[in-house]
Amino acid sequence: MSDERRPxxxxxxxxxxxxxxxxxxxxxxxxxxxxxxxxxxxxEIRSRFGGPTTRAEAxxxxxxxxLFEELRRRAGxxxxxxxxxxxxxxxxxxxxLARTRPVWDFLQDRWWRIDVHGIENLPDxxxxxxxxxxxxxxxxxxxxxxxxxxxxxxxHPLPRFLVADWLITxxxxxxxxxxxxGVRAARENAERLLERGHxxxxxxxxxxxxxxxxxxxxxxxxxxxxxxxxxxxxTGAPLxxxxxxxxxxxxPVLFKAHTVARSLGLPFVPVTxxxxxxxxxxxxxxxxxWTIRFGRPLDLGGLGGDAVEDELLISRLNEELRRExxxxxxxxxxxxxxxxx
Amino acid sequence: MDAPHAVGITxxxxxxxxxxxxxxxxxxxxxxxxxxxxxxxxAEKIRFQRIDLTEPTADARLAELLARERVDTVLHAAFRAxxxxxxxxxxxxxxxxxxxxxxxxxxxKVSRLVFASSTMLYGPWPDNPNFLTEDHPLRGHPDAHxxxxxxxxxxxxxxxxxxxxxxxxxxxxxCWIMGPSYLDHVVAYFERPVVATxxxxxxxxxxxxxxxxxRAYERALLEPHPGxxxxxGKGVWPLSTLLRLAGKRSLALPPPLLYRMGDYPSKAQTxxxxxxxxxxxxxLWVAAGERGWAAFGEPEYSTKEAWISFVSSRRMxxxx
Numbered sequence: 001m002s003d004e005r006r007p008x009x010x011x012x013x014x015x016x017x018x019x020x021x022x023x024x025x026x027x028x029x030x031x032x033x034x035x036x037x038x039x040x041x042x043x044e045i046r047s048r049f050g051g052p053t054t055r056a057e058a059x060x061x062x063x064x065x066x067l068f069e070e071l072r073r074r075a076g077x078x079x080x081x082x083x084x085x086x087x088x089x090x091x092x093x094x095x096x097l098a099r100t101r102p103v104w105d106f107l108q109d110r111w112w113r114i115d116v117h118g119i120e121n122l123p124d125x126x127x128x129x130x131x132x133x134x135x136x137x138x139x140x141x142x143x144x145x146x147x148x149x150x151x152x153x154x155x156h157p158l159p160r161f162l163v164a165d166w167l168i169t170x171x172x173x174x175x176x177x178x179x180x181x182g183v184r185a186a187r188e189n190a191e192r193l194l195e196r197g198h199x200x201x202x203x204x205x206x207x208x209x210x211x212x213x214x215x216x217x218x219x220x221x222x223x224x225x226x227x228x229x230x231x232x233x234x235t236g237a238p239l240x241x242x243x244x245x246x247x248x249x250x251x252p253v254l255f256k257a258h259t260v261a262r263s264l265g266l267p268f269v270p271v272t273x274x275x276x277x278x279x280x281x282x283x284x285x286x287x288x289x290w291t292i293r294f295g296r297p298l299d300l301g302g303l304g305g306d307a308v309e310d311e312l313l314i315s316r317l318n319e320e321l322r323r324e325x326x327x328x329x330x331x332x333x334x335x336x337x338x339x340x341x
Numbered sequence: 342m343d344a345p346h347a348v349g350i351t352x353x354x355x356x357x358x359x360x361x362x363x364x365x366x367x368x369x370x371x372x373x374x375x376x377x378x379x380x381x382x383x384a385e386k387i388r389f390q391r392i393d394l395t396e397p398t399a400d401a402r403l404a405e406l407l408a409r410e411r412v413d414t415v416l417h418a419a420f421r422a423x424x425x426x427x428x429x430x431x432x433x434x435x436x437x438x439x440x441x442x443x444x445x446x447x448x449x450k451v452s453r454l455v456f457a458s459s460t461m462l463y464g465p466w467p468d469n470p471n472f473l474t475e476d477h478p479l480r481g482h483p484d485a486h487x488x489x490x491x492x493x494x495x496x497x498x499x500x501x502x503x504x505x506x507x508x509x510x511x512x513x514x515x516c517w518i519m520g521p522s523y524l525d526h527v528v529a530y531f532e533r534p535v536v537a538t539x540x541x542x543x544x545x546x547x548x549x550x551x552x553x554x555x556r557a558y559e560r561a562l563l564e565p566h567p568g569x570x571x572x573x574g575k576g577v578w579p580l581s582t583l584l585r586l587a588g589k590r591s592l593a594l595p596p597p598l599l600y601r602m603g604d605y606p607s608k609a610q611t612x613x614x615x616x617x618x619x620x621x622x623x624x625l626w627v628a629a630g631e632r633g634w635a636a637f638g639e640p641e642y643s644t645k646e647a648w649i650s651f652v653s654s655r656r657m658x659x660x661x
Contacts, residue, residue: 089577090471091545169467169624171541171596175579178545184625188470 090160090193091178097158100180104147107140111287112246113341114144118294119152123238126157126197129190130294131228132242133220133325134209137270139163139182140285141247145201146181148292159199162190164207166267187227194235201242204228204318211268213255217248218333220326226318229300233314238297241321243328246290249339251275289341291332295324344563345414345453347371349407351442352419353389354380356523356551357457357558361416362387364559373410375403376419394419394438395430403445414453414562417442422525424487432490439494443501446508453509455561460516460571461485462492465624471545472629475514475569485617511561515572516628519647520551521654530618532655536584540593542623545577550642550650557637566636573630574644580622587652596623 087093108114122128130149135141142161149159162185168174183189185202193200203209208221232239253270261269275282298321303313348365352358353374366372366386374383375392383389390406393399407415419438425431439456446454463473464480481492495512502510517527530536549572557572584591600616634640642650 087545087577087579087582091577091579165468171539174541175543175581183471184468186468186470188472188474192470192472 087179090181090183090189091175092158092160092181093179096179097181101147104143105151108144108147108151111285112144112290114148114246114290114292116148116152116292116294118296119149121294121296122149122153122199122240123297125155126199127194127235127237128199128240129194129228129232129235129237130159130199130201130240130242131223131321131325132201132203132244133218133329134203134205135217135244135247136250136285137210137253138251138283138285139167139177140250141244142182142201142203143180144247144290145242145244145292146199149199157199159201160193161201162203164203164210166207167210187231190231191235194231194237200237202228202231207267211256211270212253214248214252217252218245218329220322220329223318223322226314229303229314229317229321232298232300233303239300239321240297241295241325241328243293243295243325243332244290245293245329245332245336246288246339246341249288250285252286288339289336291336293328293332295328298324343565345370347373347410347412347414348562349373349375349410349412349415349451351375351392351394351415351417351438352457353383353387354378355418355420355422356518356525357418357555358416359383360551360555361418361558361562364555365562368563371410373406373412375406394441395433399438400441400444400448403441404448407445407449407451412449413451414455415442415446415451416455416457416558416562418457420457420491421487423529424485424526428486431487435487435490436493436497440497443498447501447505451508453511453562453565455558456495456498456510456512457558458491458495458512458514459488460514460573460626460628461488461621462495462514463626463628464488465544465620465626467624469625471625472627473571474629475571475632482617482620484620488617509565509567511566512569513557513561513572513633514569514628515549515554515557516574517546517548518551518554519548519651521650523551523651526618528651531587531589531651534590536589536591537599537619538580538584538591538593539599539619539623540595542596543579543581544622544625545627546580546583546622547573547577547627547644548647548651549574549640549644550647553640553642553647557633560637568632570633570636571628571630572633572637573628574640574642574647575630575634576644577627578644578648583648586648 130145132141132145139161142163146159146161150156158181160181160183163177163182164185168177168182168184183193185206190200190202204223204227205221206224212219212221228239231237251270251272253272255271257269257271261267272282274284298317300317303310303317348370350358350362350372353362353376358374358376359380362372362374363384366384371388372386373388373390374380375390377391377393379389379391388410392403392406396402417439419442420435421431443454460473462479462481463469463477464482466480479492479495481488483489498510498512502508518525519528553574554572557570560566561570581591596619599619630640
């Protein structure tokens, strides 16, 4: 795949999820008839009660009640997320996804100018377990990996990204992340998703990866206790390493305010060049240049034999996976001209 | 043992007790209903026996009664629909009462015990997986005494099951029941004119329709299904969508403010500390239903349909 940015394909996800048009000609006809009948009824009622007889007349004077209702409706809808109400088992909402897709498109094409390499390493269909390096406080990397796969993969699957506990239990964050496809990072959840043939993006570094300082950037932390390897072994899903380069510069954490964090009961409070100095504007991610690389699926042959040997093999494979991603990250960091691309 | 000859039902006055007594006796099976007082309007065929499970010697009396009536299957459904403000009495009924029922079943050589439980016993915890299976530990909630009592009762039950392998123990954990006629403190919460919710939280909820729930219990009483099963509807729905569909006014309050009402249980109308109830509207506690569906058949109502059935029966939706 070439380095140059690919043209934005028509958002095929939309098309895929759109409901087929149910309204046929017959239905249209019925609706028109119904409308006409209702209009007649309105005229009839107005003539009996001495009101204006046609719509044109009605427009001449202001219907205060109508105006008030309209204003109330608009005020009520202000800031309220439009939802279809239909969510899947893990809480993802197609309407919210369709609404946020332009935002992710903007972030991918203009803000971070993301280059995606190696999409052909992914299987044609799920299940597939993607393992990536975690960076940044907010789950931008998970969202962008998912979005890149959804856009570039020929089957346009909707990958689900796993989110650390502390993030998904925050107020406002929890319902929102769930609606856009985030799932709490738990083995049971990942297993269930993979069994149903989903693409799952996991970050085995967990909070250690998200909370590291700027000077520790692109240095991968311990990969849990081999949970991803076990998951791939038990579900039979191919395990694809993913390297995200550029996400570390989005929120460069200078240091962590331990005392403040303790008094607020938070796991950590980051201090970046913009946060908390600029207030809410400090949440704005910096426009670094991103690259997302998908590696070759890891070979898990030899697993599934003796239980004791398996444990040793799992920790070896786990470390191998970590080193693989570290190498991919290092290559990416070395080959980019600058942070801003 | 396949079909039972005589079924004993504790808590005849409860929704589950009464409805199941009617269903089972309609099949021509003898039903002995047990409760502290005779329920209003109960079918003639159902034999009523008065028993108070909170009495210290209730187990001996119950055992004698079950043996005399040659009961071979017992449904234990004597649980409160609404936790009372009196923790001690609730504990006596729900934990010690359950223990009495277990002991009586063992003494009377009952061959099948069906135990009414709830998915609320898993507890609302931020680290719950999206779907709780039957093997997940029961963590309950420290501020919900009703749940804590029933968790203890289930612990006693699993010990009972190990000690008496000849008794077939079936535990049915049903989630919140919705339907035209079901009423408990959860339904009462949704029936209020203004529903208080937690600002910034919009959990996924699941319901089971009363018909599906009753069918699962009926099959558990009539067929051998030893083990633990979640009885839930299919699909999940966010709380906000449920309320919007019902045309309900909701008031989102910051959690600390809502929990501060802890001193006024009567205001919270939950019988428990508010956190013991509102945490269920804060964190996930959705149960996986596959095992139950495989054993008792697919539910006829999804979560959404159960909710709509409840809403339409209460005419909650304002006519526009």
